[in-house]
Amino acid sequence: MLNETHHWVTGNNGDRMYETIDGNTTKRDSRYLAITNAYLPGEDSVAEKMREAYEKILEGRAADIGFMYDSIEAHAATPLTPEAIRIVLPKIRGDAAWLRVETILQSILDTTIAASRSRRMWLNQIVASEDALFGPAEWDVLRDDSKVLQPGDEIVIGFDGGLRDDSTCLVALRVSDMYACVLGLWEKPDGPRGDDWTVPRAQVDSAVHDAFRAFDVKGFYADVALWESYISEWSDTYGEGLAVKAPGKDSVGWDMRASLKASTMAHERLMRSIFDRKLVHDGDRKLRRHALNARRRTNNYGISFGKEGRESPKKVDAYAALMLAHEAMVDLRARGKKIRKRTGRGFFL
Known part of the structure; x- marks a missing residue:
């Protein structure tokens, strides 16, 4: 035990x-x-x-070794009010009938006890660390299982790429309702399988081409670090048909290293969409993990983000890709233009 x-x-x-x-x-x-x-x-x-x-x-990132995990957790949006606690606590405590609701309520309402501790202790909630950008309460309420990305949907795409240790991710946002989903995520495997592992670039390249074939892509912002040649090729292939272009030397590359101010402002716009619940997602566990891994980084321009430490194995690359997709969406709504599709037909007078 x-x-x-x-x-x-x-x-x-x-x-x-x-x-x-x-x-x-x-x-x-x-x-x-x-x-x-x-x-x-x-x-x-x-x-x-x-x-x-x-x-x-x-x-699916680890073998199922017969690991059993059982946890009854209160909904992330549960308020710490007497009315809510009297309803929720009897459900959370299970068969631990010796836990008296009124006694626990007194502890929860005690202002000398941190609310985060009460949530962990009595509601079984995994409450975010102090420097986390989001906790489950902010992220999980954005899940919408009724939505699904359909072929032909108008989308914008964000891309953040790594080489060996960092993850590589492709995230889509649907233009009509800002619905986010992961189109591809490539991560270093745990254990011996991760030795000498590198991102399968051919698979990533194929995923990008598949996205353009399946959807009506209006914008594509990709961080250029480590992927310059691919981004140049993607720009040459698809740039002319994009309704909004990245603010770099080509239509796709968005260099997150070039301007701390630009990346910080882009991140604050994403945060506002999340806190205002304008963005929704499909509950993808990988995207959730990366978003909850993101830590607050304050600079002269506002709030940016990063990993909890330089060598931390807790990745945030999918969150970075989401930020780039969101920035493409912002630019599309602000200054995007309609692109007339080529029909291949000609007219002669």
Whole structure:
């Protein structure tokens, strides 16, 4: 039995204790049960590692080893009001009937206790760390399962590319309703499979061409770093038919390194669309992971974003691609023009 694994961190050797228990259990061909409250993101506790391992299995990024994860969590938008708590808490506590609602409510309403702790302790919510841009409450409410991207839809595309360690992502936003979905995401595999791994550039290139064949692409903004030659080819092939052009030397390249002010302003526009719930998505777990990994970075121009650390394995590239797609959408609505499609027909007088 592993109890309160949200407190098992490197500082108290909790991670080593977990590895020892796992090894001894494996030797005995046995199982173990871990019971915990919601963890604090960023502490790298055993509880956090278990949740991330479970989500990797759901995403298909890790083998299903018979890992069972059970958690009853309150909806992200649940308010900490007496009316809401009296309804929600009996559902969250399950068969733990000894937890008295009125007593817990007094703790939740105690202003000396941080609201984030109350959410983790009593509502089982994974509440974002202090420097996170978004928590589940802001991101999950944007999910709309009734929408789906259809062939022929008018879209804009954002692209952020890596080479070895960073991820590479292609994100689409539908023009009519700002519906976001991932067209492709290529990430370094965990473990030995990731040794000497590089982004499969041919697959990425094919995904771009597939997108232009399947949809009516109005704008395509791609970060140029590490992908200059491909971006030049994409611009030559599709640039003339785009309704809005990137502010670089060609119609596709949008260099995020060129102007801190431009990228910061673009990011603040994306944040506003998210907080105002103008953007919706399909609940893609990979995009969600990257968005929740993004950390606040303040500069002289406003709020930008980045990973939690330079060498952090928690990637944000899909979020960067979403920002570029959103910026293409902003420009399309502000200064885009209609492109007359070529019919191949000629007229002679």
